[in-house]
Amino acid sequence: MAPPSICAHVLGPVRVHLVGGADLTPSGPLQRRLLALLLLRRGSTLGVDAAVEVLWPGVLPDDPAAALQNHVARLRKLLPDDAVQSVGSSYRLDVERFLVDADRLTDLLTADATTVVDDLRMLLDDWHGPAYSDLDHVDEALAEAGRLDELRLRAQEVIAEARLTTGDLDGLVADLTRLVESQPLRERPRALLMDALVALGRHVEALRTYDDFRRLLADELGIEPSAVLSAHHAALLAGSDARTPRESTARLPTPATTLIGRTELVGRLIEHLEIGRLVSLVGPGGVGKTRLLIELGHHLVEQRPERPVVWCELAHADDASLGDVVAAALGIDGRPGVPMPERMAAVIGDDELVLLLDNCEHVVQPAAETVDALLRRCPNLRVAATTRERLRLPGERLCPVPPLPAADTHSPAVRLFVERAAAVAPDFDPDPDQLGTITEIVHRLDGLPLAIELAAARLHGLELSELAAGLDHRFELLSTGYRTSDRHGSLAAAVSWSFDSLAPDLRRCFSSLSVFARSFTARDVAAVCGLAPAEVSDLLAALVEQSLLQRAGGGRYSMLETLRAYGSDQLRVSDADQSVRERHARWMVEWIEEADRDLALPGRPVLDEIDDAIPELRSALLWLIDHGLFDHAGRLAVALVNYGFLRLRPDVLGWAELVLDRGAARPTSLVPSLLAASSYAAWMGGDVERSAELVDRALVAEREAGLDPVARVRIVRGNVDLFAGRLDAAARWYLEAIDAAGRDPAERLFARSTLLLAWGYAG
Structure with a gap:
């Protein structure tokens, strides 16, 4: 593959030039906008309608398609041959020929900071104005610009930290002061500024920096600095010059609000985990179990920063996927033929670790089995879980999470309401009569924190009396024992009232x-x-x-x-139920196909995104199959083949066989690829004979249907020969796969990689 020949700058107004050579930036605003849009969509195609909408957001030309073709032709004249490619009626850039500064920024921030500081400085020095400024009316571009702005801040922090490490302090305080002034609520620049001041012997100013930040957070957000920064401040007061430590884990969510009325309960949880190894926070929905678990996690990190605390959200897991979700949170990959609990236990071993499992109630049986297996084999593992139903395991210590006390005007429930109300109505300062009304409101809401927060948020547009009247009307249903559903209980009334108030x-x-x-x-x-x-x-x-x-x-x-x-x-x-679910299922097909195309491209964590989407993709697949949309179901399953291979997920690859079984009477051109995916699944499960049978069926189906050669079918066929020791035959299949892949970067990458493997075995 030839190295990139075109440098593209999107960190500011779009610019392009040859590597080490001539400027190719279009002079016309429409061509610049078109080029910026193609760069934004790099790795995917740009349709005519989408391009026309961006180029002419107001009055359209008489013939928009012809006008677009004209601007594409002009852009092609400026750029090297085939830099802008046609794909049917759409367009795309040949991404292999472009070196984009935004991708370079992402790559640098994932490398060792000490080796990339100079490159980061050069990149930031060349950044002028907002990213994608030519597309300042396009939502997609604005979202990407926001992401890049965050990376810009991270780059500035990385540079500052590297300068601290190397002792390059000249002008560092001034640079960090400017960064703090531009991002007053961001903590890391403050911590770095404190470190720089300490390094220069200016301890009083470092302490003042912390105090200013603490007051600002209290005034603007009603929160305190993190436990890490507070500990560093305490160390400075004690006379230590230690640098601000990094958080021990990036997996633990950071709450945006203070926790009210739970101090004693947090202390009890910590005691439970010191005495036992499994603690279950049990209580109804909306009572604040998740928020309490997050607080527990931060206290544990503060107590012992060297011990990992891992957060695992189970709300989207099901019985089949729970083990994979927990493993993903722990950063543990699967192994063919090895049960996931066994694999996790082997990796954790004797390491000290705290695992926080949130929302176990809908997967309580597999959650209990997984936790039991881990605790039995990992002596230094501790688990805290939130659930509406206890796990029923030996040694489990239950910690019931009750509603907040709401008996009087000084109760935690009232304090929670007042604090949250002040966040949406800054002048809110209730008098004694209003405090009595608030007490009645939180009492009628059963002291459930989520219900209280939803109600308090309505003071943004309602008077307190209007709020009370609305809740009174809704809770007549509850006073007679009616429940909209067993799952919601009294919380449903608050949600229903908020929902009914919407347009x-x-x-x-x-x-x-x-x-x-x-x-x-x-x-x-x-x-x-x-x-x-x-x-x-x-x-x-x-x-x-x-x-x-x-x-x-x-x-x-x-x-x-x-x-x-x-x-x-x-x-x-x-009436919209089925139409919405169909649009969702069809969209998931388009999404995974786009993600599959991007697998071979740098700068996007595609595998992680697909990991998160697997439960949703599975729901979409089942909906499509149940409603007879087998072509779409097949497309979804085929688009997951490369992911399933890279992540060693025979369960995901097995979705292809599910489509084939259910849609047997509706054959499509996807049958060869679906059979290839099923062959992959059998191969990963160790059934080589079954794998060979399925891929041979794929070749027959391809031939009988008169289809063009399918690259992945030949890759799988080559794998069968490779593991059977038929290296020459395997190499021939891989060469055919390369030809069949055409310009598909992911397929070509897989085919070439396996070909090199066959040649390597052959010597």
């Missing part, structure tokens, strides 16, 4: 979002709701404002589990 379009959007099993982007929402990106942005902003969605970072949004369940109930009884 019809927001209700439809909120219910539709319940089909997502994980966090989602605006692009995902547009596909599932069948809306334009501009409409989606407004709806998401409104739902965030209503506290029914949370921003999850990186342009993603998330929904609380209880809210998701409520939305799912609403969707199920609506």
